[in-house]
Amino acid sequence: MEKADLIITNAHILTMDKNLTEYERGDIVVKDGKIVDIGEDVGKNYTGSVIDASGKIAIPGLINVHTHAAMTLLRGYGSDNPLKVWLEEYIWPVENRFVSYEFVKDGTDLACYEMLKNGVTCFVDMYFFEDAVAESVKQAGMRAVLCTGILDFPNPGAKTPEEGIEKTKDFIAKFKTDEHIYPCVGPHAPYTCSPKTLEMAMEVAEEFDTLFHIHLSETEFEVHQIKERYRNTPVKHLHNVGVLNDRVLAAHVVHPTDEEIELIAERGVKVAHCPESNLKLASGIAPVPKMLKAGITVGIGTDGTASNDDLDIIGEISTAAKLHKGYWKDPTVVNAKEALLMATREGARALRLEDKIGSLEKGKYADIVLIDKRKPHLQPMFDPYTQIVYSGKGLDVNTVIVGGRLLVKNREVLTVDREYVLYKSSYWYKKISENT
Ligand SMILES: [Zn+2]
The missing domain is CATH 3.20.20.140 (Metal-dependent hydrolases)
Structure with a gap:
């Protein structure tokens, strides 16, 4: 078994690679910030922390x-x-x-x-x-x-x-x-x-x-x-x-x-x-x-x-x-x-960054978004592309990972303080509205 930093399992993966490869139940393996393996059942070859993405669609960031x-x-x-x-x-x-x-x-x-x-x-x-x-x-x-x-x-x-x-x-x-x-x-x-x-x-x-x-x-x-x-x-x-x-x-x-x-x-x-x-x-x-x-x-x-x-x-x-x-x-x-x-x-x-980001492929940065498909407005799901584009909302995003690091977990942003940004936006609102 090889060691990995993160293994995302059981995801419905839309790789967005040049063949638009799709795995209805696949795994994404991440090491040193990059995707090292992707496909059906590949996660079983690795040890590391696991995110079970059952019921979720994985797309590139x-x-x-x-x-x-x-x-x-x-x-x-x-x-x-x-x-x-x-x-x-x-x-x-x-x-x-x-x-x-x-x-x-x-x-x-x-x-x-x-x-x-x-x-x-x-x-x-x-x-x-x-x-x-x-x-x-x-x-x-x-x-x-x-x-x-x-x-x-x-x-x-x-x-x-x-x-x-x-x-x-x-x-x-x-x-x-x-x-x-x-x-x-x-x-x-x-x-x-x-x-x-x-x-x-x-x-x-x-x-x-x-x-x-x-x-x-x-x-x-x-x-x-x-x-x-x-x-x-x-x-x-x-x-x-x-x-x-x-x-x-x-x-x-x-x-x-x-x-x-x-x-x-x-x-x-x-x-x-x-x-x-x-x-x-x-x-x-x-x-x-x-x-x-x-x-x-x-x-x-x-x-x-x-x-x-x-x-x-x-x-x-x-x-x-x-x-x-x-x-x-x-x-x-x-x-x-x-x-x-x-x-x-x-x-x-x-952005001339196609070698680094934009699709879920081996060698690219592990910038990954998981969308929760178990939502009434996304069901039934005949075609995941159609559902994301025509029925989906940004707020259906459940998990966000950049370079293998978890930034949003279960819809909660881990790296930016919500209360602080709300406080600062009201501070600027007052300052601008009182002085214009
Ligand atoms: Zn502009």
């Missing part, structure tokens, strides 16, 4: 490929306004006044609690004071791809884009070899970053071999503004500047032309699809079926909670799967498997 975690503290703030008004009259002024290391730490703690409850094990964050985000992520035991938002105008993180770039370099140097924090470069958007800023940002991404995360073609207003300034549409504009390549993870991409979709596919750009944020801010509906047809890697993101307003990634894939059927009047587009892939293997590919 869910991946949220675009958020601004600390914006949990602005949940609901300035709702029901167009993006431009919401940003310029509500969000940016409040951020400039209140965002600090403490704000970001407290907001990210709240976000980590909520994401863990919803089965998210890895997320992408673009915000300010990313050191505080990293501290929260490490305390929570999750993984995250983190970048400082770089903008041409003064913001809570930096006074100039050059300062934003310097902070990005320092942050990358600090976390380059970390197993939980994957630093990257985050120029905010083509309408907030000049071509020079975008070029500087890409130089850093290339020098340190990281992702280049940007908001792109989010609203018609952006398309209009970029056309006026540069006589081009946003995706083509990035191409002209020379920053459209396979490092790019582009959030939203709601308004690409057909030619731009081809360009995105050709250049290997990945897309972070954020349907609920796009709906709430009335930005539009991204042409995801066309993107998938073109072979583009599409992951799923919640965006910040001020524009969603939750971090439930299962709810997000459910929205995605239904939204595109309705919009295209075609029930075959974005099926349940494709939707779940966006939050698992394709999400990992969007």
Whole structure:
């Protein structure tokens, strides 16, 4: 008998590997944070602590490929306004006044609690004071791809884009070899970053071999503004500047032309699809079926909670799967498997982390979610993919494991203090509401 750290037995396993291998009753064996064995009855060959997952579905840890975690503290703030008004009259002024290391730490703690409850094990964050985000992520035991938002105008993180770039370099140097924090470069958007800023940002991404995360073609207003300034549409504009390549993870991409979709596919750009944020801010509906047809890697993101307003990634894939059927009047587009892939293997590919996470396979990190299937709203279960995507809720998540470490047990988050995050969110609510 070989020694293991953890053996999950009797699970209905959806591996989400490239053959979508499924075990109706299988075991997952974990050692040194990684999966060392998976399949029917393989657990009997090992000794170690056991989690009996009878009645549960095991899926890879869910991946949220675009958020601004600390914006949990602005949940609901300035709702029901167009993006431009919401940003310029509500969000940016409040951020400039209140965002600090403490704000970001407290907001990210709240976000980590909520994401863990919803089965998210890895997320992408673009915000300010990313050191505080990293501290929260490490305390929570999750993984995250983190970048400082770089903008041409003064913001809570930096006074100039050059300062934003310097902070990005320092942050990358600090976390380059970390197993939980994957630093990257985050120029905010083509309408907030000049071509020079975008070029500087890409130089850093290339020098340190990281992702280049940007908001792109989010609203018609952006398309209009970029056309006026540069006589081009946003995706083509990035191409002209020379920053459209396979490092790019582009959030939203709601308004690409057909030619731009081809360009995105050709250049290997990945897309972070954020349907609920796009709906709430009335930005539009991204042409995801066309993107998938073109072979583009599409992951799923919640965006910040001020524009969603939750971090439930299962709810997000459910929205995605239904939204595109309705919009295209075609029930075959974005099926349940494709939707779940966006939050698992394709999400990992969007982050260039497909060798480490995104599916339950030997050699990958043991980032595992167990969903309780003994719930009336999930029964009877003819097809587990369908049930997770169309009937499931984030709160059906029973157990969350990251790198073999138990972070959520029987729906209780073990690594983030619930009472403390509740106390801190009411503290910030009072501070913001009394001073605005
Ligand atoms: Zn965003």
